[in-house]
Amino acid sequence: MNKGIDILKISNYDKFNCIADKCKFTCCEGWDVSIDTDTYNKWEKENDKFDYIFNNVKIKKCGSKTEYFIDKETGEECPFLDKQGLCQIVKGHGEGYLSLTCHTFPRIENIFEDRKELSLSCACPEVVELMGSIVGKINIISENDITLKSHLLELRIREALINIINQENFLLEDKLIISFEMLLTTLENKNLREDTLLEKIEKYNKGEYIQKLIAMYHEIELNTDDSIEEINSLFLDIIQNYKEVSILEELFKDSSNFAETIKIESLSAKWHDYKRLFEQHNKLIENCIVAKILSSCVSNDVEEMAISFQMIILEYLLVRYAVFLKYCMNKNEKIETEDIKDYIVAFSRIIGNNTDAIIEFFEDGFGEAVLEMGYFCFITLF
Ligand code: SF4
Structure with missing residues (x-):
């Protein structure tokens, strides 16, 4: 890590665990899921293994920019979910093949010139549980337990x-x-x-x-x-x-x-x-x-x-x-x-x-x- 850059985490950050198929608000349904270019390129390189994925990808052109999304209506569930609510991409290839959105959610990373901050999104019910269980004031602190100004x-x-x-x-x-x-x-x-x-x-x-x-x-x-x-x-x-x-x-x-x-x-x-x-x-x-x-x-x-x-x-x-x-x-x-x-x-x-x-x-x-x-x-x- 660069000298001088500190990592700060929101209270309870390390306690987060996804409850996957037990979640009543699975994040694989109810919103648009974007695919970052690096992940798309990674799938393309091994396209013989990922045919079934490309059949479910939507490409949007916006000027010179190309954006990729899972091909589904906002309200629909992700086509890669199986009957048990588990992700076929993770099951078939491992977490390393997930798009950044799916891989990181509900974690949020913000990088500033002197620090990297890791926080959590309240769009996940497990995060809301964690926020509700904080004793005292919620904070974002460095790994050495110091609140950096x-x-x-x-x-x-x-x-x-x-x-x-x-x-x-x-x-x-x-x-x-x-x-x-x-x-x-x-x-x-x-x-x-x-x-x-x-x-x-x-x-x-x-x-x-x-x-x-x-x-x-x-x-x-x-x-x-x-x-x-x-x-x-x-x-x-x-x-x-x-x-x-x-x-x-x-x-x-x-x-x-x-x-x-x-x-x-x-x-x-x-x-x-x-x-x-x-x-x-x-x-x-x-x-x-x-x-x-x-x-x-x-x-x-x-x-x-x-x-x-x-x-x-x-x-x-x-x-x-x-x-x-x-x-x-x-x-x-x-x-x-x-x-x-x-x-x-x-x-x-x-x-x-x-x-x-x-x-x-x-x-x-x-x-x-x-x-x-x-x-x-x-x-x-x-
Ligand atoms: S919303 Fe949170 S707990 Fe539910 S499936 Fe997504 S990451 Fe897991």
């Missing part, structure tokens, strides 16, 4: 985001709004000198400053019916193409029918009691949010970082709303932790698989890829 601006912004989420005594929804405000401030001031920008970011580390901002945002008058109506239609739009995907059907079929027919006022009447109960599960959700920030808010382009964080907020809102629909459908009005975990996996996949389409959807609807604070308050703080 980085001089890179993007990592300092990311650290500030995590500091806000880790603050005690504030509601998670408030912390998300304040984190987003910090990113918008950074975006507005991105041409300032780095030390001046860091001074602005530093203010968001202070509890009193956060408190002041929260109080200001809570002065905005919101109408619960209108906010629920908006989030209800976002929920229905976003799950539209997924409610019939077999592994997600159980999660979305009844709730989408319910969301399409229920009177908004009857949902509003239950919202505030529900929110209080949902907050009891914040530890699991906060850990998953921090895991997502660690793996996806890493761009040195502040706008890209703001968009990544916006996707994290959107996932949180959709999980909270999907669990709410279940709560309303359930006569006992209970929240099951398993439901929260399942929806975290589902929306991590849906949003992760559709980020470009969602950005386009926002650009069409709001004229910008990065949304305004007013809209986020409207769909978050009600």
